[in-house]
Amino acid sequence: MTAGVRTKGVAGSKSLFDRDIFTAAIKSSFVKLDPRVQVRNPVMFVVYLGTIVTLIASIIHTSLFSWIVTVVLAFTVLFANFAEAMAEGRGKAQADTLRKTRTETEARRLTPDGSEEVVPANQLQTGDLVVCEASDIIPSDGEIVEGVASVDESAITGESAPVIREAGGDRSSVTGGTQVLSDRIVIKITATPGNSFLDRMISLVEGADRQKTPNEIALSILLIALTVIFVPVVVSLEYFAHFAHTGIAIVTLVALLVCLIPTTIGALLSAIGIAGMDRMVQKNVLAMSGRAVEAAGDVSTLLLDKTGTITFGNRMASRFVGVGGTPSDELARVARLASLADETPEGRSIVVLAKNEYGIRDNEATTDYEFVPFSATTRMSGVNINDVQIRKGATEAVKRWVLDQGGEVPSEVDDITKEIANAGSTPLVVAQNKKVLGVVELKDVVKPGIKERFAELRKMGIRTVMITGDNPLTAAAIASEAGVDDYLAEATPERKLELIKEEQEGGKLVAMTGDGTNDAPALAQADVGVAMNSGTVAAKEAGNMVDLDSSPTKLIEIVEVGKQLLITRGALTTFSIANDLAKYFAIIPALFLAAYPQLKVLNIMHLHSPITAILSAVIFNALIIIVLIPLALRGVKFRPAAAGEIIRRNVFIYGVGGVILPFIGIKLIDIILTVTRLY
Ligand SMILES: Nc1ncnc2c1ncn2[C@@H]1O[C@H](COP(=O)(O)OP(=O)(O)OP(=O)(O)O)[C@@H](O)[C@H]1O
Ligand SMILES: [K+]
Numbered sequence: 001m002t003a004g005v006r007t008k009g010v011a012g013s014k015s016l017f018d019r020d021i022f023t024a025a026i027k028s029s030f031v032k033l034d035p036r037v038q039v040r041n042p043v044m045f046v047v048y049l050g051t052i053v054t055l056i057a058s059i060i061h062t063s064l065f066s067w068i069v070t071v072v073l074a075f076t077v078l079f080a081n082f083a084e085a086m087a088e089g090r091g092k093a094q095a096d097t098l099r100k101t102r103t104e105t106e107a108r109r110l111t112p113d114g115s116e117e118v119v120p121a122n123q124l125q126t127g128d129l130v131v132c133e134a135s136d137i138i139p140s141d142g143e144i145v146e147g148v149a150s151v152d153e154s155a156i157t158g159e160s161a162p163v164i165r166e167a168g169g170d171r172s173s174v175t176g177g178t179q180v181l182s183d184r185i186v187i188k189i190t191a192t193p194g195n196s197f198l199d200r201m202i203s204l205v206e207g208a209d210r211q212k213t214p215n216e217i218a219l220s221i222l223l224i225a226l227t228v229i230f231v232p233v234v235v236s237l238e239y240f241a242h243f244a245h246t247g248i249a250i251v252t253l254v255a256l257l258v259c260l261i262p263t264t265i266g267a268l269l270s271a272i273g274i275a276g277m278d279r280m281v282q283k284n285v286l287a288m289s290g291r292a293v294e295a296a297g298d299v300s301t302l303l304l305d306k307t308g309t310i311t312f313g314n315r316m317a318s319r320f321v322g323v324g325g326t327p328s329d330e331l332a333r334v335a336r337l338a339s340l341a342d343e344t345p346e347g348r349s350i351v352v353l354a355k356n357e358y359g360i361r362d363n364e365a366t367t368d369y370e371f372v373p374f375s376a377t378t379r380m381s382g383v384n385i386n387d388v389q390i391r392k393g394a395t396e397a398v399k400r401w402v403l404d405q406g407g408e409v410p411s412e413v414d415d416i417t418k419e420i421a422n423a424g425s426t427p428l429v430v431a432q433n434k435k436v437l438g439v440v441e442l443k444d445v446v447k448p449g450i451k452e453r454f455a456e457l458r459k460m461g462i463r464t465v466m467i468t469g470d471n472p473l474t475a476a477a478i479a480s481e482a483g484v485d486d487y488l489a490e491a492t493p494e495r496k497l498e499l500i501k502e503e504q505e506g507g508k509l510v511a512m513t514g515d516g517t518n519d520a521p522a523l524a525q526a527d528v529g530v531a532m533n534s535g536t537v538a539a540k541e542a543g544n545m546v547d548l549d550s551s552p553t554k555l556i557e558i559v560e561v562g563k564q565l566l567i568t569r570g571a572l573t574t575f576s577i578a579n580d581l582a583k584y585f586a587i588i589p590a591l592f593l594a595a596y597p598q599l600k601v602l603n604i605m606h607l608h609s610p611i612t613a614i615l616s617a618v619i620f621n622a623l624i625i626i627v628l629i630p631l632a633l634r635g636v637k638f639r640p641a642a643a644g645e646i647i648r649r650n651v652f653i654y655g656v657g658g659v660i661l662p663f664i665g666i667k668l669i670d671i672i673l674t675v676t677r678l679y
């Protein structure tokens with residue numbers, strides 16, 4: 001366990017209600033009074049205009065009542081601003097920290113003749129080659145084209161343990177602002193000036209390019225409709241009043257309108273969205289758009305890699321089984337030879353097992369040793385030493401390789417590989433030229449707790465599909481042990497892409513994680529494509545989220561954060577609308593009591609007077625925003641369940657709560673106003 005080592009960088013240490021954020025948010029609540037800011041939120045803009053109207057009315061026709069209404073309305077607008085500013089606060093603080101990381105670095109650029117020149121990092125162009133050595137800050141994003149180095153990425157990921165980055169393969173990308181700790185690397189710059197990962201991250205956490213998502217726009221339209229509808233309602237009240245020879249002051253009409261329009265959700269909507277993005281950042285995930293976060297909440301299929309996500313990912317060689325008369329120690333010697341330069345966990349574990357089981361330790365690698373690296377497409381790796389070719393890999397791949405050379409495959413190979421696969425292990429067949437020497441068993445262990453995780457996802461109505469390059473038998477064994485809904489074996493990047501398209505056909509949203517360049521097309525096709533930060537530049541550009549921790553199981557958390565955002569928004573919308581309806585019944589009878597004494601039966605709240613009724617309602621309307629800010633920022637508590645069940649439960653809690661609460665709240669405020677003899 002490395003507990004305690006983690007010092008969250010992006011995530012920051014600031015709590016939701018940090019004092020600095022709080023003070024900054026109060027300031028920003030007043031700055032946001034700018035009409036150009038206000039007009040972007042139509043519901044609150046109506047309150048804003050209403051405040052101006054009551055202010056003018058108060059000046060012309062001054063009364064305590066109209067001044068109180070004006071002040072309360074002004075606070076309603078400020079509270080909405082405050083909610084948004086609080087949601088933005090943590091991101092702003094993080095952006096400041098990140099800006100400090102992006103100090104004016106200098107770059108050692110390679111000129112065509114091979115010499116070095118020192119240039120400011122912000123002058124680097126795409127394609128430039130730069131050199132970095134121990135203690136150098138990497139000047140901009142790029143791909144290592146030469147060398148291997150350990151890199152401290154804590155400035156970006158908050159993870160203090162150094163990571164290895166090397167040329168070739170899926171761990172070649174480096175990020176500007178991180179620091180080289182050892183060795184020397186040559187980096188090819190991939191970012192245009194001002195467009196680096198750090199730049200994008202700053203504008204992301206700051207919310208600078210935040211745009212309304214399609215769902216948010218749809219909800220805004222509904223809220224505008226609910227606002228517009230109440231204007232004639234309120235105006236017609238004036239008409240009724242006229243009829244009853246009472247007459248309602250303009251201040252009262254404005255107050256009434258504000259009580260009836262959906263100000264609660266109008267005030268909190270933007271904060272809910274920003275807080276959702278922020279919760280992703282807290283999980284060290286950078287979502288490139290709010291749309292991606294929402295999509296995560298709507299996902300119905302999760303594609304998960306087997307190795308590393310469902311299993312521990314360090315498949316370990318556990319047994320050498322020789323075939324066709326080849327003794328096991330001979331198999332071990334050859335398999336080890338083919339693995340000396342294989343840096344994958346599988347390769348390294350073979351070297352370790354050969355040493356532990358048979359004491360083979362001498363280094364046989366020579367200059368004639370030509371390593372053939374593993375690839376997901378060939379599903380083999382090996383070595384060529386002069387005429388001797390050794391391959392190890394997936395059963396079908398190695399069998400084909402042997403048959404293509406005119407060799408034969410002993411029938412016992414099938415029996416052994418089947419036996420290994422049925423146990424959920426991975427068989428690696430080892431062959432030298434035309435001859436199959438035997439099989440290495442790679443043990444793969446399903447992560448504890450993963451089965452429960454999938455059960456939760458199933459409850460939410462999400463289908464999990466395990467993707468693996470492994471053979472169908474191993475895949476089936478692991479799939480049933482882990483409890484996934486489906487699996488795809490012998491998967492190639494192309495098959496992955498096809499699978500996503502198939503799933504999407506019925507309008508379903510698909511999420512996946514990937515790190516390699518060959519994952520890029522699938523990441524781009526998925527509705528939620530989470531690229532590992534350790535992955536290639538191509539993968540990161542194709543996806544719409546980057547996981548700074550490069551954790552394979554992060555996808556599950558991402559879906560939960562997305563769901564929580566949608567649920568919070570739904571719950572608070574329900575609450576807001578229920579609330580407004582309740583207010584209607586709470587105050588209208590009180591208002592007309594004088595004119596229509598018959599309404600007495602409806603006046604179940606027994607409010608002191610029409611004036612205290614109106615005042616209590618607007619005060620309640622303003623205070624409820626403040627009360628709900630923590631819920632909007634933290635999100636509604638989330639328990640895995642089917643979407644339909646969640647909706648039913650929330651409609652019940654927030655709908656019924658939304659109806660009852662105004663009755664209690666307004667009555668309480670009315671009592672306070674009466675007891676204090678304000679009225
Ligand atoms: N280092 C290696 N050398 C040779 N063959 C390997 C090596 N690693 C894996 N293989 C073989 O290639 C197959 C495919 O591996 P690949 O990494 O594509 O898929 P996987 O590890 O099963 O799934 P995942 O996509 O989750 O990593 C494995 O099942 C194994 O038989
Ligand atoms: K309201």
Ligand SMILES: [Mg+2]
Pocket residue numbers: 307
């Ligand atoms: Mg793999």
